[in-house]
Amino acid sequence: MNPPLSLEACAARDAADPLAGFRSRFTLPAGVIYLDGNSLGAMPAALPARLDSVAQRQWGQDLIRSWNQHGWVDLADRVAEKIARIIGAQPGETMVGDSTSVNLFKVLSAALRLRPGRRRIVSERDNFPTDLYMAQGLIALLGNHHELVLVEPGEWAPYLDDDLAVLMLTQVSYRSGRMHDIRAVTAQAQAAGALTVWDLAHSAGAVPLALASDGADFAVGCGYKYLNGGPGAPAFLYVAQRHQAQFQPALSGWFGHAAPFEFETGYRPAEGIGRTRVGTPPILSLSALEVGVDLMLEAPMPLLREKSLALTELFITLLRLRLGSEAFILVTPEAPEQRGSQVSLAHPQAWPIMQALIARGVIGDFRAPDILRFGFTPLYLSHTDVWHAVDILSQIMASGEWQQERFQARAAVT
Numbered sequence: 001m002n003p004p005l006s007l008e009a010c011a012a013r014d015a016a017d018p019l020a021g022f023r024s025r026f027t028l029p030a031g032v033i034y035l036d037g038n039s040l041g042a043m044p045a046a047l048p049a050r051l052d053s054v055a056q057r058q059w060g061q062d063l064i065r066s067w068n069q070h071g072w073v074d075l076a077d078r079v080a081e082k083i084a085r086i087i088g089a090q091p092g093e094t095m096v097g098d099s100t101s102v103n104l105f106k107v108l109s110a111a112l113r114l115r116p117g118r119r120r121i122v123s124e125r126d127n128f129p130t131d132l133y134m135a136q137g138l139i140a141l142l143g144n145h146h147e148l149v150l151v152e153p154g155e156w157a158p159y160l161d162d163d164l165a166v167l168m169l170t171q172v173s174y175r176s177g178r179m180h181d182i183r184a185v186t187a188q189a190q191a192a193g194a195l196t197v198w199d200l201a202h203s204a205g206a207v208p209l210a211l212a213s214d215g216a217d218f219a220v221g222c223g224y225k226y227l228n229g230g231p232g233a234p235a236f237l238y239v240a241q242r243h244q245a246q247f248q249p250a251l252s253g254w255f256g257h258a259a260p261f262e263f264e265t266g267y268r269p270a271e272g273i274g275r276t277r278v279g280t281p282p283i284l285s286l287s288a289l290e291v292g293v294d295l296m297l298e299a300p301m302p303l304l305r306e307k308s309l310a311l312t313e314l315f316i317t318l319l320r321l322r323l324g325s326e327a328f329i330l331v332t333p334e335a336p337e338q339r340g341s342q343v344s345l346a347h348p349q350a351w352p353i354m355q356a357l358i359a360r361g362v363i364g365d366f367r368a369p370d371i372l373r374f375g376f377t378p379l380y381l382s383h384t385d386v387w388h389a390v391d392i393l394s395q396i397m398a399s400g401e402w403q404q405e406r407f408q409a410r411a412a413v414t
């Protein structure tokens with residue numbers, strides 16, 4: 001289908017959108033076009049009532065009895081099995097809890113132990129820094145016998161050899177929005193005898209995933225982006241069934257023990273994925289995350305992907321139509337199979353331009369040094385939103401209003 005280029009055509013496309021009903025299931029402020037759901041997803045409208053009940057009734061009234069009476073003890077497993085359906089995992093391959101960074105440490109440390117004698121972790125230079133930092137810290141902890149090699153995007157082929165322990169990649173780049181083919185890349189790494197660790201922070205809930213049938217070894221991902229689990233929501237991890245018996249937890253906490261309430265002095269890992277748990281699960285945050293995940297599960301992924309691609313293509317097309325192809329450098333691949341659910345534009349004045357956009361109610365974000373990043377969440381965005389966002393961006397560029405003094409100062413969180 002051709003992109004709808006006029007406001008009327010966008011409205012017609014929205015009227016026929018099978019996902020349009022999801023918009024009202026989120027709380028979004030009037031006058032805002034939210035293109036930052038890839039950084040912090042919007043709040044599901046059902047969330048305050050759920051949190052209120054967990055707080056007032058479960059914690060407030062039933063206190064510690066809630067671990068059994070309200071199933072707090074199984075909540076992490078329950079939410080994990082729901083996320084498993086979103087990432088295409090088999091039952092018993094997914095766990096939820098801790099942050100993405102900590103989960104990366106868990107799976108990367110276990111993966112290295114599965115490949116003794118191999119020294120290299122290969123990743124991309126523009127991978128999300130926390131992944132690189134966690135690898136650096138782990139390497140130092142292990143006595144610097146390993147080496148982190150950073151390559152340009154997609155350029156890992158020279159390192160596919162018997163020194164490669166782990167190929168550690170983010171499937172959809174937080175900067176460029178470029179998407180890797182998990183199945184093909186995993187097969188390349190495995191052919192060299194190595195393991196893969198995939199970061200799905202910008203994939204889960206945004207693009208179709210089939211970790212189990214694609215042969216993935218390990219993965220981690222975020223709860224507060226496309227899964228709409230709330231600020232700092234628990235993250236998830238994936239360990240393929242075939243690696244679980246040999247998975248030795250570096251973070252051997254009591255919730256990952258085979259019998260936590262026996263209070264033994266020695267650590268014995270739980271069977272299967274349970275050993276990736278560490279400490280007491282965050283019940284309030286998990287409850288919030290479950291609301292977001294439940295909502296996501298109501299929407300068929302093929303429809304989400306189709307709409308996501310339609311929105312990003314519309315944004316790119318309208319941008320060229322209104323501003324020409326010189327105004328910004330398009331960083332995101334145009335080939336749909338290589339594009340996640342975001343569009344990134346490079347511009348030397350990216351910071352003040354984004355601040356001017358935010359002042360006009362179009363919220364995206366800035367990524368140093370020069371990227372304007374727009375996330376397109378098909379659950380709550382419309383074609384009309386995209387049209388207005390490009391319209392406002394065109395006005396800002398034409399008027400030069402981004403040059404105003406108030407848009408120049410940098411904030412702590414970008």
Ligand SMILES: *Cc1c(COP(=O)(O)O)cnc(C)c1O
Nearest residue numbers: 099100101128130170174199201
């Ligand atoms: C957002 C993001 C993270 C976040 O990690 P946290 O530990 O949850 O803060 C990690 N990796 C990638 C690729 C991300 O985009």
